[in-house]
Amino acid sequence: MPGSSTRKSESSESFTLEVGRDSHPLTPPMSPQTSRSRLLQHSTLQRVSDHPPSSEDGSYKHRKAKQQATMLLLALVPEGILEAMLIPLYPFIVRSVGDIPEDQVGYYSGLLGSAFYAPLLLTNIGWGFTSDKVGRRPILILGLLMGIVSASLLTFGTSFSQIFTARFLAGCFGATSTVTKGMLGELFSDDKGRSWGYAMYGVVYGLAGILGPLLAGALVDPHLKWPHLFAGEWWEKRPFALPCGFGGLMMAGDSPCDVAFMPQSVADYEAVLQTEVDERRVSLSGENDAEKKTSTEIFSLSDGDEDEEDEEDENGTARPLNKAQQQPLGNTIARDPHLKPARHPLLTNRTLFPIGFYCTIAFVNMVDMTAIPLFFSAKLGNGGLGLAASTAALYLSTIAITKLLGQITTFRYVVSLLGKYGTFTAGAWAFTVGNIAMACIVAMFATVRSDSTDVSPFLFLAPVLIVLGIAEVLGYLAVILLITDSVEPRYLGLSHGFASTCSAAARTLAPTVAGAVWQWGIVLGGMATGIVFAFAATIAFLVVLGGSRFKN
Structure with a gap:
């Protein structure tokens, strides 16, 4: 009957619109093990509804991800501050423990810098893989607890071997x-979110890089600054005990918060991420036969007759998709046009090349972080500036302040303007220019034989240290984005673990090499005193050339 057909058709349309209003496109009510046919059914319901997917669920998920990322990043603060306190103090620690000759200070400072990164050669990829399996939180809490033990050993250590063992x-x-880097990649599935997450990751270390040297300078030698509180032989033998102990106390205070609030990625996000990946594949797969079959089944639910057709679909096929409905479900990952999605976890050029860049940048950065404190601490006329520990830490905080401001104010805008490749290349150029300038400054002060000059060295150093801070902002964070974007979410822990393992090799080698090259420059003297920075500039320039080749 015509009237009956019209009523059935209206009933069908009413049913379809109801489903479209009540469904949640980004987080469908289904388990992670939902079959492909149910995902296709959910996708077809949205298309039939003639309503674009609502952004409400996506906005909520993004806000929730930011909250979880904030709690995650707070766990990095104590470790980052302790690390930042120790870097400028290594040469002074070496001079305070044992009878180490002055011409050996560079070597032993390099060994202390390498002590932390040498075991990461084996453990980084293992911890990354384990975190993919058992979750991020247990690994993070274990690292925090062992950090407390290490800080305690540093506090009570009086010999080089004890300090080395603690590191x-x-x-x-x-x-x-x-x-943390792997988990941030899980929490955010688009470039905008990841840029924010990794920028905040850099902000944490930027703040730590500022607070660490300032705290180190303020707390070192407490028996001289506050003799009424820290008098006695114990404090005289351990002039660096107070900053190390303070770092351990910060970790201990952070532990309860981490146990209570730190997110557990495997339990909380695996289902949502798997659903998004499946929906994205369904949307892009082009399996029209399966979609038509599912569409026919859904229409039959409303009118009870498989042979009866909708008035608006005379051919019995699904209606054409409008522009909004053709968009993939979930958060769309906006990828660089030069970088196609990788389907294999590690052994592809699009993953291995960024990891190689990351290692090279890490090597250059560790050479700088070893050689600059050596330059600050060495005596004037012996290749250095002869600064006190507190002054050296204050000077070095210039890099951290620049990093913090750059990560907060400019990194995301530079990425949007230059792209990930362009941003990384700009960072490599900044490393090159900054190290060339440092080599010139060291050579200039090597000719000064007394402290009679009225010119403050900070006037020469400040612009160069700012350039090196900018280099870290652009180079590091951009290459982390490249690594994250090169693999699927389920491989993020493994890929960042492998990248960190490789960079640990570079960070293990760099301090020892930097110490040796620094001592070689002292032996050569004159204009060759800053040869270690010329060496770092050469490595950074090779990164520029390699990045250009990779982009092409």
Whole structure:
């Protein structure tokens, strides 16, 4: 009957619109094990509804991800501050423990810098893989607890071997950074979110880089600054005990918050991520036969007759999709046009090349972080500036302040303007220029034989240190984005673990090499005193050339 057909048709349309209003396109009510046919059914319901997917669920998920990322990043603060306190103090620690000759200070400072990263050669990829299986939180909490043990050993250590052992132990369980980078990649599935997450990751270390040297300078030598509180032989033998102990106390205070509030990625996000990946594949697969079959089944639910057709679909096929409905479900990952999605976890050029860049940048950065404190601490006329520990830490904080401001204010805008490749290349150029300038400054001060000059060295150093801070902002964060974007979400822990393992090799080698090259420059003297920075500039320039080749 015509009237009956019209009523059935209206009933069908009413049913379809109801489903479209009540469904949640980004988070359908189904388990992670939902079959492909049910995902296709859900996708077809949305198309039939003639309503574009609502952004309400996506906005809620993005806000929730930011909250979880904030709690995650707070766990990095104590470790980052302790690390930032120790870097400028290594040469002074070496001079305070044992009878180490002045011409050996560079070598031993390099060994202390390498002690933390040497075990990461083996443990980083293991912790990253384990975090993919058992979750991020257990690994992060274990690293925090062992960090407390390491800080305690540093506090009570009086010999080089004890200090070396403490740093080595911290490196064995120092996977916090690796696991955090993998988890940030899980929490955010688009470039905008990841840019924010990794920028905030850099902000944490930027704040730590500022607070660490300032705290180190303020707390070192407490028996001289506050003799009424820290008098006695114990404090005289351990002039660096107070900053190390303070770092351990910060970790201990952070532990309860981490146990209570730190997110557990495997339990909380695996289902949502798997659903998004499946929906994206369904939307892009082009399996029209399956969609038509599912569409026919859904229409039959409303009118009870498979042979009866909708008035608006005279051919019995699904209606054409409008522009909004053709968009993939879930958060769309906006990828660089030069970088196609990788389907294999590690052994592809699009993953291995960024990891190689990451390692090279890490090597250059560690050479700088070893050589600059040596330059600050060495005596004037012996290749250095002869600064006190507190002054050296204050000077070095210039890099951290620049990093913090750059990560907060400019990184996301530079990425949107230059792209990930362009941003990384700009960072490599900044490393090159900054190290060339440092080589010139060291050579200039090598000719000064007394402290009679009225010119403050900071006037020359400040612009160069700012350039090196900009280099870290652009180079590091951009290459982390490249690594994250090169693999699927389920491989993020493994890929960042592998990248951190490789960079640990570079960070293990760099301090020892930097110490040796620094001492070689001291022996050569004159204009060759800053040869270690010329060496770092050469490596950075090779990164520029390699990045250009990779982009092409």
